[in-house]
Amino acid sequence: MIRSRYARTVAHLAIVSTLALSLGGCGTSGGLGGFSFGNSQPTPPPEPPPAPELPASIRSEELVGRWGLASYMNPNDRVRTENAARGQCKQPYIIGQGATGGVIMHLADEATPQELRLKGSPSGKNYIGPPGPAGGEKDREIVSFDGRILVTRFIDKDAAVRYGNMVYVRCAPKA
Template structure:
């Protein structure tokens, strides 16, 4: 493979990853019903619980830098998080307890319909459970 072709392939892979990431960010923006569960046997019920909260939806917006604005653990204000693979990671690494405390993983994702977030920190996860988001509206 020529050097020119190798450079082109490398650049194409980076651009493709950024496009996929930007699309995933857009898929998470919107108004969502939100519920949590702690016991595996409640996982099937949680989407219904989340849908029932659409009268007062949880709103996820896009930040000015193209990331997401979402609540982190123990903070009433939304903070900017970046999507890194399947992880949501706070942009501000100086948040209380450190960024790792607030990291979550997308464990289930159905574009435009629903997704599920699991806290990476077991202590936070034991308090907030597994979060289920269901798209509100049409």
Template structure:
């Protein structure tokens, strides 16, 4: 099992009891050794492209992409996902399966891809890899194949 797979007892008790709350922004990245051997390079994406209110939905098969995009947009009015600026030039977002907010940052990888994640080499297992991005929509999936298998590919549609 992965070293980073973990839970604090109190947090678990709160989660099971349905008492989960969003905690204070995390200031530090993960302590586990990264699984990536990529080196970091500049990325053209900026955090301003991510900041804002988004409708989010996920899919697994390409045939579902269009209707999932429409579904994501429809949730802007009901339950948008809000990304704000972090204190260290990152953005405040959630990691997989974790209701706490963390500061994540964009990282260009030596493979030419752009990643979003903790202070770790680009392509770390906890990162998201950004598949496409514009001011109005971005598409990502988790690097970890197990997490990706569970959640599929995420579409973020900016709320107007």
């Protein structure tokens, strides 16, 4: 039996301190008998890393140059549109070489061209767009490319409806 008031206070503080120390780990180690004093939700698993970027089967150097540009909505108009694009070589659309290996082109509804990447996909399709996964909302799919004629279509549904299939016809070299 503790007779002194001072000794009794010290003993109570020692007991409280011991309890506090023993309960301190309960929130992280499952608590007493499965009870937890912290967040009872399990922590979600970490986000998986982004899939590695697949290279496109088309190199940026193949797209750099002067192009006549036109577009069509109806696939039956493709040949007529290719001829119209050839006629645009008087005022060609220039696809430039980017500083980091991409191409300099416009995104839909953007006045300033910027460097875009050529991206491959597991399905074998090729895309042109800003950094990020292939087939992103700001990308355009390369529908066909034979070295002389490039046909693309925007992934964004609204841009695809407004712009249709973009036909780029390589212009003859300047004389």
